[in-house]
Amino acid sequence: MTAGATRPGVTAPISPFPALAEERLRALRRMKLIAGGLLVLAAVVYVVSRIVGDGNGVWGYVQAAAEASMVGGLADWFAVTALFRHPLRLPIPHTAIIPEKKDQIGEGLAGFVHQYFLTTEIVSERVAAAQVPARVGQWLAEPAHAHRLAEELSSAIGGLATVLRDDELRNSVAAFADKRLRELDIAPLLARLIDAACDAGQHQAALTTFLRGARKFLENNRAEFRQRVAQESPEWVPEWLDDRVFNKGFSLLQSFIADVIDDDSHGLRRGFDTQLRELAERLRSDPEQIAKVEAARDQLLDHPRIREYLANLWDAMKTLLLREADNPGSDLRRSAESLTMRAGEVLRDDAGIAGKVDEALQRLVGHVVTHYAQDITDVITTTIERWDSEETSRRLELQVGRDLQFIRINGTVVGSLAGLAIYAITRAF
Incomplete structure (x- = not known):
């Protein structure tokens, strides 16, 4: 031959x-x-x-x-x-x-590699000498490389979307979202939101907006309210008396609303603040109040419109993701490039972070060598046996x-x- x-x-x-x-x-x-x-x-x-x-x-x-x-x-x-x-x-x-002696040579070569190359000390030394974090950081920090990586990521997203089964994912995403929302401790979350709004004074701003809207609504519908007073007033009461009573009461209401709007320390505002903070405390500690909020949450999630929204959540996410990935100027691509460059700069310039990454990499390599060195060298043996x-x-x-x-x-x-x-x-x- x-x-x-x-x-x-x-x-x-x-x-x-x-x-x-x-x-x-x-x-x-x-x-x-x-x-x-x-x-x-x-x-x-x-x-x-x-x-x-x-x-x-x-x-x-x-x-x-x-x-x-x-x-x-x-x-x-x-x-x-x-x-x-x-x-x-x-x-x-x-x-x-x-x-x-082909098979014996393969076994001997595998044993030689295992004994003299795939040891924790040797591999860790080579990983440390390679300065992987610094080199990777230097590569990622280059704008051209970050742009290329963002393009590859976008291509991968597009390719992955074509092989995924939408029906299964649609049901899985809907079930996952529903499960997570039902497991969410919404009462303490609402309490924290109320506390944050009160601490920032946003609740008073919202009250002011509501009162201004109410005053405008009353003024725009003055005739309607006057007509309703006339309908409810006894027939024997003169119309001029109805007008006088209505105008006096309407003016008092508008004046009261104006006072609350203009006075930041008004008693109504203080009462509103006290009630909101008491509500926040009940949401944290009152089992009955917490149960009511959770029941309202479950009732909301059982609403047909919400169920429909959750069922279509994957389609909306996929459409948005594909559109962003396909657009070179999209926020997704810009964010990917920016995060890539920032990560590269951190790895390149921050010795502490680079040291931690290098230490983690050495631990990972050491774990692989310790537990899978035999499997790695078996590749040599089995490959040569097949030749x-x-x-x-x-x-x-x-x-x-x-x-x-x-x-x-x-x-x-x-x-x-x-x-x-x-x-x-x-x-x-």
């Missing part, structure tokens, strides 16, 4: 760097030709020395060097070839080491075979020198 062939039924992997793989294959073939050429040259020299020479003098040295060169070259050819296949296709024991034996041998030979050919070259050259030295020493003694 040739170097580029694969066994039937085994799909050869597609190299992610085809140009690099072809270059390595050419380099491997070139080095094999050089190593083989030296061995052939040694054989030719040996044959010539045997034919032409008589084994004495210079020819003896040449013959000894050529003979030892052939032995060294053949021995190293056998050793290098035995790593990847059976030499001359003969099933010699302890040859084709890589194909025969075809001959394909594995071919891959490894493609990676390191060129350098191994230098062993053959060195064996041929060193063998000739060793043979020459041994022959010379033998002749000398």
Whole structure:
């Protein structure tokens, strides 16, 4: 089987760097030709020395060097070839080491990686040296990167929306919103809102607005009120008396409302403030008042219009989200870019925050290494086990075979020198 062939039924992997793989294959073939050429040259020299020479003098040295060169070259050819296949296709024991021991090699490699690479100390040291928070912060702080990240986020939102099942999400969102609203302690929340409004004086402003509206309403409907007084007044009462009584009472009411509007310390205002604060206190401590508010909350949530609104909440949210994500100038995109840049600046410039993030990252990596290192190294073992034996041998030979050919070259050259030295020493003694 040739170097580029694969066994039937085994799909050869597609190299992610085809140009690099072809270059390595050419380099491997070139080095094999050089190593083989030296061995052939040694054989030719040996044959010539045997034919032409008589084994004495210079020819003896040449013959000894050529003979030892052939032995060294053949021995190293056998050793290098035995790593990847059976030499001359003969099933010699302890040859084709890589194909025969593929699984054991995978287990050994996984164990080596586990023992010397995937340790908490080594990984934590490398994570600390990498300065991940600072580098990530520097990248995120760049406006172009923040803009790109916002675009990717928008694209992800759009893509996610197309694969989600609206019916299921519509029911889930409605059920979730209803559940959360029913679980909400609304009475204490209303109490806090009342306290906040009173502390800010907003309740008095609201009262003033209401009184001004009431005064205007009374003035605009004066005739209507006068007519109602006439209808309720006995027939024997003169009309001029009705007019006088009505005008006096109406004026007194308008004057009272004006006094309350103009006087910030009016008794009615103080009473209004006291009643609101008492209501807030009852909302916090009175079980009966709390029960009434919760019953009103549940009754409101059971209203058909509210149920319809909750049912359509997901559709409204999805429409708004997609519109904002699709618009380059939307508040969502601008907020995403701004938050990204701000987060990057914090990671880059705040040593305290960066230190905490780095510490958390190291703890996370340490946890992963401690609990999942075996699973990680199992990837090596299982991957190599799935490889075809001959394909594995071919891959490894493609990676390191060129350098191994230098062993053959060195064996041929060193063998000739060793043979020459041994022959010379033998002749000398």
